[in-house]
Amino acid sequence: MATKVMMEALSPTMEEGRLAKWLKAEGDTIANGDVLAEVETDKAIMELVARGAGVLRKRLIGDDSTAPVGQLIGVIAEADEDISALLGGAAPEATPDAKADAASEASAPVEAAAAAPTAAPAAPAAAPAEDSGRVKASPLARRMATEQGLSLSQVQGTGPGGRVVRRDVEAAASNPPAAPAPRPAASTAPTAAPASAPRATGKPAAIPVAPAMEIDGDARDVPLTQMRKTIARRLAESIGPVPTFYLTAEIDMTAVVALREQMAASGDAFKVSVNDVIMKAVAMALAKHPECNAHWLGDTIRYHARVHLGMAVATDDGLIVPVIRDADRKGLGAIGREGKELAGRARERKLKPEEYTGSTFSVSNLGMFGIDQFTAIINPPEAAILAVGATETRPVWENGAFVPKPRMRVTLSCDHRVIDGAVGARFLQTVRHLLEHPYLMLY
Amino acid sequence: MPVITYREALNQALREEMARDDRVFLMGEEVAVYQGAYKVSKGLLQEFGEMRVVDTPITELGFAGVGVGAAMVGLRPIIEFMTWNFALLALDQVVNAAAKMLYMTSGQFNMPMVFRGPNGAALQLAAQHSQAWESWLAHIPGLKVVVPATPYDAKGLLKAAIRDDNPVCFLEGEMLYNTKGEVPEEEYVIPIGKAEVKREGDHVTLISHGKMVLTALQAADTLAKEGIRCEVLDLRTVRPMDVEAITASVRKTNRAVVVEEGWEVCGVGAQVVDYVQRTCFDYLDAPVLRVHQVDAPMPYAKNLEKAAKPDVPKTIAAVKQVLYLD
Numbered sequence: 001m002a003t004k005v006m007m008e009a010l011s012p013t014m015e016e017g018r019l020a021k022w023l024k025a026e027g028d029t030i031a032n033g034d035v036l037a038e039v040e041t042d043k044a045i046m047e048l049v050a051r052g053a054g055v056l057r058k059r060l061i062g063d064d065s066t067a068p069v070g071q072l073i074g075v076i077a078e079a080d081e082d083i084s085a086l087l088g089g090a091a092p093e094a095t096p097d098a099k100a101d102a103a104s105e106a107s108a109p110v111e112a113a114a115a116a117p118t119a120a121p122a123a124p125a126a127a128p129a130e131d132s133g134r135v136k137a138s139p140l141a142r143r144m145a146t147e148q149g150l151s152l153s154q155v156q157g158t159g160p161g162g163r164v165v166r167r168d169v170e171a172a173a174s175n176p177p178a179a180p181a182p183r184p185a186a187s188t189a190p191t192a193a194p195a196s197a198p199r200a201t202g203k204p205a206a207i208p209v210a211p212a213m214e215i216d217g218d219a220r221d222v223p224l225t226q227m228r229k230t231i232a233r234r235l236a237e238s239i240g241p242v243p244t245f246y247l248t249a250e251i252d253m254t255a256v257v258a259l260r261e262q263m264a265a266s267g268d269a270f271k272v273s274v275n276d277v278i279m280k281a282v283a284m285a286l287a288k289h290p291e292c293n294a295h296w297l298g299d300t301i302r303y304h305a306r307v308h309l310g311m312a313v314a315t316d317d318g319l320i321v322p323v324i325r326d327a328d329r330k331g332l333g334a335i336g337r338e339g340k341e342l343a344g345r346a347r348e349r350k351l352k353p354e355e356y357t358g359s360t361f362s363v364s365n366l367g368m369f370g371i372d373q374f375t376a377i378i379n380p381p382e383a384a385i386l387a388v389g390a391t392e393t394r395p396v397w398e399n400g401a402f403v404p405k406p407r408m409r410v411t412l413s414c415d416h417r418v419i420d421g422a423v424g425a426r427f428l429q430t431v432r433h434l435l436e437h438p439y440l441m442l443y
Numbered sequence: 444m445p446v447i448t449y450r451e452a453l454n455q456a457l458r459e460e461m462a463r464d465d466r467v468f469l470m471g472e473e474v475a476v477y478q479g480a481y482k483v484s485k486g487l488l489q490e491f492g493e494m495r496v497v498d499t500p501i502t503e504l505g506f507a508g509v510g511v512g513a514a515m516v517g518l519r520p521i522i523e524f525m526t527w528n529f530a531l532l533a534l535d536q537v538v539n540a541a542a543k544m545l546y547m548t549s550g551q552f553n554m555p556m557v558f559r560g561p562n563g564a565a566l567q568l569a570a571q572h573s574q575a576w577e578s579w580l581a582h583i584p585g586l587k588v589v590v591p592a593t594p595y596d597a598k599g600l601l602k603a604a605i606r607d608d609n610p611v612c613f614l615e616g617e618m619l620y621n622t623k624g625e626v627p628e629e630e631y632v633i634p635i636g637k638a639e640v641k642r643e644g645d646h647v648t649l650i651s652h653g654k655m656v657l658t659a660l661q662a663a664d665t666l667a668k669e670g671i672r673c674e675v676l677d678l679r680t681v682r683p684m685d686v687e688a689i690t691a692s693v694r695k696t697n698r699a700v701v702v703e704e705g706w707e708v709c710g711v712g713a714q715v716v717d718y719v720q721r722t723c724f725d726y727l728d729a730p731v732l733r734v735h736q737v738d739a740p741m742p743y744a745k746n747l748e749k750a751a752k753p754d755v756p757k758t759i760a761a762v763k764q765v766l767y768l769d
Contacts, residue, residue: 140697140728159729159767166697166728167767 002083003052005074006162007067009135009153010039010046011353016068017041019048019061028056030076044349055079058087070136070162137164144169149297149381154357221300228301232417242296243416246375247424251432253391253406259438269333274408275365276336278388280441281434283307283327283335286361289427293360294418295381301418302381310359310379311339313346320346321379323359332441367391373409383418386431387411408435444627450620452594453483456601457521459630461491464519467605468495470506471523471560480525481561481620507533507558511540514556514610521605524560527576527614533558534579541610542585553608559601562590562614563654563704567748570740575705577653580612581682581714587611587635588682592656594624596679599633607635616654638685640692644672647762648692650715651702652678655734655753659702662758673762681711689715690722697728698765702758707735729765734758 007017017039024036030050037048058075067073077083135152137145141164145152148169155172157164224232232243256277263270286293286307295302309327313320322342327335345351361383364376367390376387389409395402410431414424434440447455461467468491473480475488475498488496499506503524510520524530530537537558544554564573581588589604589611591597597615604611641656642663649659656677663673676692678684693699699719701712712733719731734753742748763769 138728139725143725165767 001052002057002075002077002081002086003050003054004072004086005036005048005050005056005076007039007069007071007073008048008162009069009156010048011041011044014041014069014153016066018066019063019073020045021063022059024056026056026059030054030056036074044351044353046352050076052076054081057081057083060087135164136161138166141165141169144173148173149295149302154353218306219302219304221297221302223300228417231420242378242380244378244413245416245421245424246411246413247421247428248373248409248411249428249432250394250407250409251435252396253408253435255438256435257391257406272332272336274367274391275363275388276332276339277435277438278365278410279309279311279324279327279335279339279363280330280332281431281438282361282363282386283309283324283330284434284441285427285430287328288430289423291423292384292414292419292427294383295360296383296415296418297381301383304360306360308358308360310362310382311342312362312364312376313343315347315349317349320351320356321359321362322346322351322356325358361385363388367408373411375411376413378413378415383415384424384427385413387413444625446623447594447626448620449594449597449615449622449624450481450483452598452624452626453601453615454485454487455626456598456605457484457487458490460602460605461487461495464605465495466517467519467521468497468513469521469523470497470499470510472499472501472525472529474498474523479523481617483615483620484523503529503531503533504536507536508540510556510558511536511544511554514541514554515544515552519555519605521557521559524558526572526617527560527562528572528574530558530560530576537580537586537610537612538583542583545609546585554610555608557601557604557607557611557613559604559613560615561617561620563616563618564736564741564748564752565617567743567745568741569743573741573748575614575653575703575736577612577614577681578705578709578711578714580614581684581711582709585610586682587680588614589635589680590614590653591679592619592641592651592653592677594622594626596633596639596677598626599631600635600679602630602632603635606632611635614653619654619657622657633679636680636683636685638676638678638680638688640674640688641677642673642675644674645696646672646674647698647700647765648674648676648689648696649700649702649758649762650676650678650689650692650712652681652711653704655702655704658753658755658758662702662755662762665755665759666762671762671766671768678711678715681714684714684718686718686722689718693719693723694726697726699723699727699731700734700758700761700765701731702734702753704753705736707733707738710735729767732761732765734761 010017020038020040022037024030024034030053032050032053034050035047036050039046039048054076055078056074057077061067061073075083075086136157137152142152144166145155150169150172152164155164155168158168159165256274259277260272260274263272290303290305293304293307306326307328309324310321311324313322324335324338342355359382362379362385364385365388366374367388371389372392373389374387376385378385387410391406391408393404394407396405396407412424412428457469469484469487474484475493475496478485484496507522510522513520541554541556544552562577563575577588577590580586587607587609589600591600601613604613642660644663649663651659656675659675663675666673674692674696676688701715703710703712705711712735716731716733734757736753737751739751742751760769
């Protein structure tokens with residue numbers, strides 16, 4: 001059976017993709033899962049893999065051309081298979097009945113009878129994916145995605161025309177964050193695999209019944225109280241979609257500066273940046289204050305037990321926020337190495353979608369640009385973001401005299417629907433305490 | 444528990460209800476001396492006499508009208524049509540008299556009567572004698588339409604139909620008369636309007652009624668070997684329809700296929716799909732598909748008739764499609 005090659009949504013926000021380069025030529029034999037082409041999304045260069053086996057019969061767009069998600073860009077089929085219907089573009093997919101009729105010689109006269117005056121066209125077949133702007137999803141998949149806080153555009157659809165169906169949401173939920181990997185080709189995806197197997201092999205397989213996303217261990221959803229709803233509504237009316245307020249604190253960095261010097265003196269392997277220390281402190285403070293490690297989901301607030309720290313990175317093309325997962329459980333060295341590595345690949349646009357989604361809180365540092373202090377814009381659905389300014393030597397009044405001290409200003413932007421002033425302040429207090437007494441981070 | 448045929452189950456129901464209530468009588472072509480064209484009324488003439496088991500001329504409209512009159516004066520007629528194809532001639536009495544009498548007389552006249560006979564295609568009876576009429580009848584307010592699939596349901600539902608004070612169209616199946624099933628000796632009555640889960644499953648719901656329930660069950664057996672767990676919901680009554688049962692099952696399985704004997708357009712399945720989209724919209728993972736007779740008069744030729752009928756392979760194909768496995 002012929003397999004359509006579609007432009008696929010290879011990033012959560014991708015609406016169209018530029019086919020950078022075909023890696024297979026027309027006439028090449030294709031195995032399921034083969035990389036067919038490189039596609040440049042709005043975020044990175046990704047691989048487009050075959051969803052079926054056969055021969056690449058037709059490439060419908062050339063190298064370096066752009067197609068909207070869902071557009072047919074090629075056909076894989078048997079060498080002698082008639083693919084003219086597929087190439088017709090608008091040709092609807094055959095229904096099973098139609099297939100059965102076509103296959104059965106006995107049914108041919110029935111078709112003739114059906115053409116008699118009484119006949120009306122049979123079941124309307126599924127339309128091909130012509131409206132690529134809209135994510136197609138079954139109502140169930142839509143509901144499940146909402147309940148699990150997944151964006152449908154982050155979920156790869158495996159139904160007809162790329163429809164997102166239940167098994168896709170289940171696969172995405174069990175492989176957070178939603179990555180394009182769990183497509184049929186990825187036999188490692190526990191839920192997608194059984195569903196896709198029969199397509200590839202023609203053999204029957206069990207229905208995928210994936211376990212529902214287990215969020216109990218990693219997060220808890222708390223329905224909004226009436227008071228919380230009122231606060232959310234009134235504040236949102238006042239300020240816009242995300243009612244934000246800002247808390248600024250100036251932190252004494254003497255201890256951090258000393259710490260870095262001492263570590264550097266122990267060898268190059270122990271060199272850490274100020275930002276690494278800040279990330280570590282923020283992660284530990286978030287672990288202590290889960291009320292700030294939260295997502296606003298409209299009907300619920302999701303408090304995360306795990307700390308996935310987003311780190312804003314400026315690239316030539318713009319801002320991207322790679323994620324250091326479980327940052328609170330990682331040492332300074334690990335945070336430093338991982339952060340550096342992610343930032344490097346971010347600048348090369350080589351990040352995979354799962355590396356820049358799923359953060360529970362973000363940090364933006366413009367200190368290296370000499371910015372004293374600024375306010376950062378919250379990355380929804382996160383509830384807060386910390387803006388970090390430069391560490392500067394400033395006079396501080398201490399014991400009856402001005403003393404020069406390295407000082408750093410941080411500003412916490414808080415979504416007031418989730419975080420009230422005092423809650424944000426307490427979190428910031430912990431950050432300050434950890435940075436001013438960095439040995440506590442050893443504890 | 445005794446295993447008896449569908450035919451015998453109907454015969455038992457008739458006999459028990461005629462014995463229970465002497466207002467009940469059976470009238471139709473060949474029901475008495477010949478013992479019924481399909482022997483459903485076997486032995487009844489001998490047991491209840493010719494006043495209560497009445498042979499009629501070939502006059503469907505006439506004897507259906509006699510039944511309506513009898514019901515109006517307090518009897519409880521059972522009008523047998525040799526097949527529902529022949530009942531077309533009597534539809535004016537069924538639709539315009541029986542179904543509307545209570546309404547048009549401001550509730551003065553109940554219509555405690557049953558119209559019954561075999562429905563749907565048998566084998567090579569050709570276009571005029573191979574039709575499933577339940578969607579026509581179910582369209583009419585004032586009628587109840589019962590389509591039992593098993594001997595157990597046939598007996599329990601026929602007893603309920605005879606005891607009902609409203610006109611009930613009771614659709615049997617020529618191909619069902621010889622099917623067998625367990626039927627208890629003790630009395631039981633199955634309420635009209637209640638569907639039954641004939642087989643439990645959680646991957647897809649096959650919604651069916653009458654003869655096609657057996658097709659759905661066979662399809663479910665075959666699919667079970669591939670690990671696909673079908674729930675088979677037997678509507679048993681298509682009017683009033685058990686929307687609650689449909690909703691509960693489809694909300695559980697998220698997918699549905701309707702299997703029916705009749706044609707597609709305005710068929711019973713169309714009504715089922717309407718209920719499903721209204722009550723289960725947010726639970727659906729795939730469009731609901733229907734398996735039905737092809738949109739053409741039933742061919743006489745054996746191979747063409749087979750191709751035209753809904754069957755197990757077509758049902759399996761539809762199930763795989765709603766599961767995105769095709």
